[in-house]
Amino acid sequence: AQKVTQAQTEISVVEKEDVTLDCVYETRDTTYYLFWYKQPPSGELVFLIRRNSFDEQNEISGRYSWNFQKSTSSFNFTITASQVVDSAVYFCALSEAVYKLSFGAGTTVTVRA
Amino acid sequence: GAVVSQHPSWVICKSGTSVKIECRSLDFQATTMFWYRQFPKQSLMLMATSNEGSKATYEQGVEKDKFLINHASLTLSTLTVTSAHPEDSSFYICSAREGWTDYTFGSGTRLTVV
Numbered sequence: 001a002q003k004v005t006q007a008q009t010e011i012s013v014v015e016k017e018d019v020t021l022d023c024v025y026e027t028r029d030t031t032y033y034l035f036w037y038k039q040p041p042s043g044e045l046v047f048l049i050r051r052n053s054f055d056e057q058n059e060i061s062g063r064y065s066w067n068f069q070k071s072t073s074s075f076n077f078t079i080t081a082s083q084v085v086d087s088a089v090y091f092c093a094l095s096e097a098v099y100k101l102s103f104g105a106g107t108t109v110t111v112r113a
Numbered sequence: 114g115a116v117v118s119q120h121p122s123w124v125i126c127k128s129g130t131s132v133k134i135e136c137r138s139l140d141f142q143a144t145t146m147f148w149y150r151q152f153p154k155q156s157l158m159l160m161a162t163s164n165e166g167s168k169a170t171y172e173q174g175v176e177k178d179k180f181l182i183n184h185a186s187l188t189l190s191t192l193t194v195t196s197a198h199p200e201d202s203s204f205y206i207c208s209a210r211e212g213w214t215d216y217t218f219g220s221g222t223r224l225t226v227v
Binding site: 033035037042043044045047050052091095099100101102103104105106108 | 154155156204210214219220221
């Protein structure tokens with residue numbers, strides 16, 4: 001069963017538009033961790049954020065923000081005022097008690113100038 | 114921050130030969146290392162988990178005799194693709210974990226088997 005669902009396969013926006021990437025997860029554990037990673041065309045994974053299940057506070061880091069809602073098992077990611085450099089594949093991931101990362105299918109974001 | 118070095122970045126090999134990929138944690142000791150495989154436009158699929166000094170644990174469907182993993186020290190894990198075939202061509206990424214949830218990824222290895 002898919003533990004992490006990223007329903008959006010591709011999103012294309014014009015520069016300066018906001019982009020929201022959805023992530024829905026499934027777990028029976030009470031303690032778990034959620035992650036977002038960026039994968040640019042070069043292939044390396046860039047860590048963006050880690051959030052544990054006990055911390056539902058939303059977070060903002062520059063143009064990035066995250067909305068964690070346990071009630072809906074969602075951990076959505078918003079890029080404000082998108083830039084061409086934001087073009088990449090973004091992965092949401094879940095780490096449960098077994099401490100292995102389960103990745104979603106990824107969302108390809110294309111920002112056009 | 115933590116750094117994981119993965120080599121080579123890319124490799125082309127002939128069908129039937131073996132290829133070794135190295136994953137090294139440079140500034141920390143990794144309690145566990147993970148190997149992933151990623152086909153074009155797909156997600157990362159975990160192949161195996163390895164702990165220093167013990168046998169790797171392979172995910173269902175991954176051939177352990179084909180993908181040999183050696184985790185000889187707390188800073189080095191290697192993945193050897195034995196008797197490689199064109200269908201093994203993929204992007205392989207390692208990850209080293211320090212503590213329970215601090216995952217650091219290597220830059221990946223693009224393997225092409227011709």
